[in-house]
Amino acid sequence: MSIDLDIALAAELDPIVDIAAALNLDPKDIVPFGWTKAKVPIDVLDAAAESATDGKLILVTAMSPTPAGEGKTTTSIGLTDGLNELAKTNPEIGQAVLALREPSMGPVFGMKGGAAGGGYAQVVPMEDINLHFTGDFAAIAAANNLAATMLDNHMQ
Secondary structure: OOOHHHHHHHOOOOOHHHHHHHOOOOHHHOEEEOOOEEEOOHHHHHHHHHHOOOOOOOOOOOOOOOOOOOOHHHHHHHHHHHHHHHHHHOHHHOOOOOOOOOOOOHHHOOOOOOOOEEOOEEOOOHHHHHOOOOOHHHHHHHHHHHHHHHHHHHHO
């Protein structure tokens, strides 16, 4: 069996514009970060919500990972893959879309996993996910540190 990193590096990624098109998003509806990642502006999501039909929501949370590390992310990816496989033969199911939070390395600095899943149920590119996608979390952390430092300086 291959290790997670080997599986991730061997994956052939579809261009993000093709993924967006499969979700009925126009290329102008996404903000690409390279060929494989993009942000979807909130106004696009709001417009999609207005025209969407009712669906189902499955929340996967508060799970303890197995000794091999499979936890919420791996379970969520596997569940979404499984639902999409079922939808191929049963159109009533409809397309399943997964929303994951951006991982936080927290106090263990990724030792618990990088929240990218595992095995053949992982999100790629793994190295970008573990380095915080587009830098948003780094920007939030820097802004928080600046505010805390300014407050501390003012109090002194």
